[in-house]
Amino acid sequence: MASRPRRSQYIPQEIEPKWQKIWADRGVMKANDASPKPKYYDLVMYPYPSGDLTVGHARNYVMGDALARMKRMQGFEVLHPFGWDAFGLPAENAAMKRGGLHPAEWTRNNIAKGKRELKMMGMLYDWDREVTVCEPDYYRWTQWLFLLMYERGLAYRAMAPVNWCPVDKSVLANEQVINGRCWRHPDVEVEKRDLEQWFLKITDYADRLLDDLQKLDKWPAKVRVMQTNWIGRSTGAEVDFPVDGMQGEVVKIYTTRPDTLWGATFMVLAPEHPLVEKVTTDKHRARVREYVEKARKETEIERLSTEREKTGVATGGFAINPVNGEKIPIWVADYVLVTYGTGAIMAVPAHDERDFEFARKYDLPIREVIAPPAGPHGALREAYLDAGVMVNSGQFSGLESAVAFDRIVEWLESQGIGKRAVKYRLRDWLISRQRYWGAPIPIVYCPKHGIVPVPVADLPVELPAEYRPLSEQPDWFQTKCPIGGEDARRETDTLDTFIDSSWYFLRYASPHDETQAFDPELANHWMPVDQYTGGIEHAILHLLYSRFFVKVLHDAGLVKPTEPFVRLFNQGMVKRFGQVMSKSAGNGVSIDELAGAQGADAGRIYEMFIGPPEEDVEWSDAGLNGVVKFLQRVWRLVLEPDSIVADGDGAAAATRAVDAVALRRKVAQSVGRVTEHYDELRFNTAVAFLMELANTMQDYLQGGGARDLEWDGAVRVLLKLLNPLAPHACEEMWARLGEEGLLADASWPTFDAAAAAEPLVTLVVQVGGKLRDRLEVKVGLSEAAATEAALASDKVKNALSGRGPSKVIYVQDRLINLVP
RNA sequence: GUCGGCGUGGCGGAAUGGCAGACGCGCCAGCCUUAGGAGCUGGUGCCCGAAAGGGCGUGGAGGUUCAAAUCCUCUCGCCGACACCA
Numbered sequence: 001m002a003s004r005p006r007r008s009q010y011i012p013q014e015i016e017p018k019w020q021k022i023w024a025d026r027g028v029m030k031a032n033d034a035s036p037k038p039k040y041y042d043l044v045m046y047p048y049p050s051g052d053l054t055v056g057h058a059r060n061y062v063m064g065d066a067l068a069r070m071k072r073m074q075g076f077e078v079l080h081p082f083g084w085d086a087f088g089l090p091a092e093n094a095a096m097k098r099g100g101l102h103p104a105e106w107t108r109n110n111i112a113k114g115k116r117e118l119k120m121m122g123m124l125y126d127w128d129r130e131v132t133v134c135e136p137d138y139y140r141w142t143q144w145l146f147l148l149m150y151e152r153g154l155a156y157r158a159m160a161p162v163n164w165c166p167v168d169k170s171v172l173a174n175e176q177v178i179n180g181r182c183w184r185h186p187d188v189e190v191e192k193r194d195l196e197q198w199f200l201k202i203t204d205y206a207d208r209l210l211d212d213l214q215k216l217d218k219w220p221a222k223v224r225v226m227q228t229n230w231i232g233r234s235t236g237a238e239v240d241f242p243v244d245g246m247q248g249e250v251v252k253i254y255t256t257r258p259d260t261l262w263g264a265t266f267m268v269l270a271p272e273h274p275l276v277e278k279v280t281t282d283k284h285r286a287r288v289r290e291y292v293e294k295a296r297k298e299t300e301i302e303r304l305s306t307e308r309e310k311t312g313v314a315t316g317g318f319a320i321n322p323v324n325g326e327k328i329p330i331w332v333a334d335y336v337l338v339t340y341g342t343g344a345i346m347a348v349p350a351h352d353e354r355d356f357e358f359a360r361k362y363d364l365p366i367r368e369v370i371a372p373p374a375g376p377h378g379a380l381r382e383a384y385l386d387a388g389v390m391v392n393s394g395q396f397s398g399l400e401s402a403v404a405f406d407r408i409v410e411w412l413e414s415q416g417i418g419k420r421a422v423k424y425r426l427r428d429w430l431i432s433r434q435r436y437w438g439a440p441i442p443i444v445y446c447p448k449h450g451i452v453p454v455p456v457a458d459l460p461v462e463l464p465a466e467y468r469p470l471s472e473q474p475d476w477f478q479t480k481c482p483i484g485g486e487d488a489r490r491e492t493d494t495l496d497t498f499i500d501s502s503w504y505f506l507r508y509a510s511p512h513d514e515t516q517a518f519d520p521e522l523a524n525h526w527m528p529v530d531q532y533t534g535g536i537e538h539a540i541l542h543l544l545y546s547r548f549f550v551k552v553l554h555d556a557g558l559v560k561p562t563e564p565f566v567r568l569f570n571q572g573m574v575k576r577f578g579q580v581m582s583k584s585a586g587n588g589v590s591i592d593e594l595a596g597a598q599g600a601d602a603g604r605i606y607e608m609f610i611g612p613p614e615e616d617v618e619w620s621d622a623g624l625n626g627v628v629k630f631l632q633r634v635w636r637l638v639l640e641p642d643s644i645v646a647d648g649d650g651a652a653a654a655t656r657a658v659d660a661v662a663l664r665r666k667v668a669q670s671v672g673r674v675t676e677h678y679d680e681l682r683f684n685t686a687v688a689f690l691m692e693l694a695n696t697m698q699d700y701l702q703g704g705g706a707r708d709l710e711w712d713g714a715v716r717v718l719l720k721l722l723n724p725l726a727p728h729a730c731e732e733m734w735a736r737l738g739e740e741g742l743l744a745d746a747s748w749p750t751f752d753a754a755a756a757a758e759p760l761v762t763l764v765v766q767v768g769g770k771l772r773d774r775l776e777v778k779v780g781l782s783e784a785a786a787t788e789a790a791l792a793s794d795k796v797k798n799a800l801s802g803r804g805p806s807k808v809i810y811v812q813d814r815l816i817n818l819v820p
Numbered sequence: 821g822u823c824g825g826c827g828u829g830g831c832g833g834a835a836u837g838g839c840a841g842a843c844g845c846g847c848c849a850g851c852c853u854u855a856g857g858a859g860c861u862g863g864u865g866c867c868c869g870a871a872a873g874g875g876c877g878u879g880g881a882g883g884u885u886c887a888a889a890u891c892c893u894c895u896c897g898c899c900g901a902c903a904c905c906a
Contacts, residue, residue, distance in 0.1 A: 221824090222824065222825075222900095222901090225823075225824065225901090226823095226824085226901065226902085229822095229823070229824095229901085229902065230901095230902085232902095232905065234905075234906085236906080253906085254905095254906065255906060256905095256906065257906080268906090310904080334904090335904045335906095336904085336905095336906075337904075337905065337906090339905090340905045340906075341905070341906065344906095345906050346906085347906085348906090352906065353821095353904090354904055354906075355906080357904095423905075423906090424905090425905055536900085536901095539901085540901090609832090609843085609844070610832070610833095611832060611833070612833075615826090615833095616899090616900095617832080618832085620831095620832085620845095622831085622832085622845055622846080623831095623832070623844060623845050625845080625857090626843095626844050626845060627844085629844095629858095629859095630844085632858095632859095636859095643859090644860095646860095647852090647859065647860045647861090684832095684833075684834090684843090685833095685834070685842085685843080687843075687844090688833090688834070688842065688843035688844075689842090689843080690843095691842095691843055691844075692842075692843065695843090702860095762839080764838070764839060766838080766839095766886080766887070767886095768886070768887090769838095769885090769886055769887040770887090771839055774839075807886065808886090809886050809887080811838065811886095811887090812838085814838075814839095815838050815839090815887090817838085817886050817887065818886085819886050
């Protein structure tokens with residue numbers, strides 16, 4: 001190219017910084033709170049500033065940025081903010097690794113680096129609204145939200161086991177426990193310690209979190225299913241089983257199958273169940289204690305093999321089945337979880353796989369009470385789980401088990417031995433972290449007044465400057481009681497970082513408000529988020545927590561919406577060598593490398609073209625060249641059409657010449673398809689359509705098409721459609737065409753149905769479902785006329801081998817099918 | 821184990837039930853050029869055929885339909901989530 005000076009060259013390294021500066025100077029990315037335009041809140045999941053933003057992150061952000069740019073051109077006032085999930089473990093680990101480095105310093109360095117890279121990719125974020133959760137002006141309000149929860153009775157303290165490394169004298173996250181050992185000390189077994197912890201009562205919102213999923217019809221079905229399963233609501237009955245020989249002592253069990261009550265042949269308590277000691281007879285005490293001890297330790301270490309054989313011991317105690325007065329033995333087994341239901345079950349081996357397995361192993365009786373359609377088995381080979389006719393069930397025998405549920409529950413209630421009950425898999429959210437790098441929990445423990453929340457006026461409770469566990473910094477944690485001024489002690493735990501991220505999207509609405517977490521008026525203006533884009537790895541926790549927070553804030557009268565995110569999209573991960581890309585894994589491709597190689601625009605298009613947005617993709621540089629070629633071709637089409645005409649091979653080009661009508665049609669069609677696919681974030685096909693448009697335009701030129709208004713229109717549409725993905729190049733070309741700023745002033749092209757309509761359609765003629773011929777016909781041909789035209793074709797006559805069709809199927813204007 | 825998703829050329833992948841393989845990579849041939857990893861033109865699912873044309877083709881087996889990559893049943897393979905939730 002260097003040898004052809006007549007051509008202007010596409011040199012991204014020159015034009016990209018230039019346009020980035022112009023955009024910044026013009027402030028095109030700023031969201032105006034007072035704009036009369038309709039709002040569009042385009043949110044991408046903020047990253048952890050780990051210092052290695054890769055092309056994997058960029059894939060998410062290109063989608064968000066392209067959408068924001070399109071929406072701006074469509075006349076929306078777009079809020080497209082960015083921030084940093086800056087509290088958390090990696091900063092502490094990095095600080096530990098490099099002795100002397102403070103997590104704050106490490107974090108801030110990474111943020112600076114990441115910000116530079118994002119700007120380099122041409123992302124237009126409203127940096128005036130940047131949010132960094134580790135800064136006091138943010139976590140002040142995180143603490144305030146905790147106090148709000150506390151005030152509303154949603155935060156409470158309870159004992160909970162934590163992973164404890166005896167060498168580090170520190171709590172470990174679950175991910176840091178590998179095979180029951182500390183990740184940093186593979187020879188050291190992690191201990192389980194019971195510590196007093198803070199919880200949020202998310203279970204109070206279980207029903208609403210579940211039911212409102214139905215409103216989220218623009219969320220991927222997959223995520224809704226995952227959340228549904230996570231919440232895990234089941235309906236059943238709680239039934240009281242008196243303990244034999246112990247006046248007034250009952251074991252409450254939970255079952256989803258009250259229709260199988262008559263088949264209960266034993267009872268099982270979780271090892272941690274409070275009644276275990278009581279029901280155990282002296283004869284069995286030693287063995288039971290040994291089992292409980294062992295079970296406790298095992299679950300602590302790891303539930304490695306879930307397929308392991310069930311174990312348990314008899315307590316020697318008996319319970320009375322209240323429905324038939326039967327005495328059934330009470331066992332203890334670790335397959336019953338103390339954390340679910342009542343921690344105790346009635347075991348119905350005939351109709352439950354687990355109970356069946358257990359009964360077989362310990363030779364406990366199995367009694368069939370639900371007969372399959374084929375009739376009772378007598379000797380069961382496996383548990384029968386489906387519905388059937390109830391047998392051996394007193395007055396309910398003969399009833400269809402499927403319809404018996406309600407009647408049995410009513411009867412239990414009338415007898416005072418049981419009641420309807422709903423249970424959840426969801427547990428309350430443990431939010432205490434015995435970590436330095438997080439928002440301190442704003443609580444003071446006073447010997448006189450007990451748990452005392454820090455007054456809002458005293459927020460933030462700032463982290464001490466020194467990086468050391470808070471519990472080892474008496475200068476920091478020694479304080480006075482806010483109520484009476486007594487010597488008191490601060491809470492030394494910090495908040496789970498998921499709290500930070502459960503409300504950051506609200507802070508963006510009024511990021512500098514020093515009087516409140518967010519301005520309700522502005523929050524209600526921008527909320528809910530119209531499009532939320534991020535990784536599937538947050539399908540459950542982050543999204544569930546954010547939904548929970550918004551519901552609580554709604555109940556507190558602070559936000560109107562009950563759901564934060566209208567439309568959710570989970571983009572796939574970028575992998576390399578089969579693994580998720582990251583610097584620490586050594587397979588990362590940085591944004592620097594991508595933008596440096598062939599420019600940000602090529603990188604942006606390539607990120608989108610590499611595969612379907614929701615699928616994981618394997619990174620390779622192979623296709624990047626094709627994208628660069630495409631950009632260069634657009635450049636030539638727009639600015640150097642002469643060189644394209646000159647390159648055309650007249651003879652060849654004539655065979656697929658595109659006339660003005662065909663060009664107009666293609667342009668109109670592209671507007672429709674590209675707009676629709678951008679909107680649905682299907683960027684890979686949108687890019688393909690843009691390539692098709694460029695191909696068509698090239699054919700038009702090479703076939704001798706005039707460079708008239710038709711052509712100029714096509715050029716402008718191409719630039720506008722391509723602008724969200726390749727903004728620098730398009731702005732530059734637009735400017736060279738002598739137009740005003742593309743981003744600032746241009747509007748999105750509108751779809752012209754008339755231009756897109758085809759004056760002639762291809763009538764596809766099938767015989768017996770097989771393609772036989774294609775005929776050019778007028779749009780809207782009647783069925784009779786279409787059939788006549790089809791039958792005139794020799795090929796069709798051949799296929800019908802002389803006979804006429806016995807049946808004619810005519811579909812739209814495009815297809816006719818003759819059945820011989 | 822349960823739930824969910826996915827199997828289409830050499831590769832990434834397109835296809836409201838209606839011309840399978842768009843778009844791109846790669847490859848082949850040619851053109852252009854003061855030897856470029858640039859640009860341009862044509863070709864490129866498989867088989868038979870010089871060609872025209874014909875046959876076969878979306879993991880496998882059935883089914884529904886005038887018509888199936890697409891819907892249904894079974895099956896094989898890969899991936900993901902949950903994992904004893906009574």
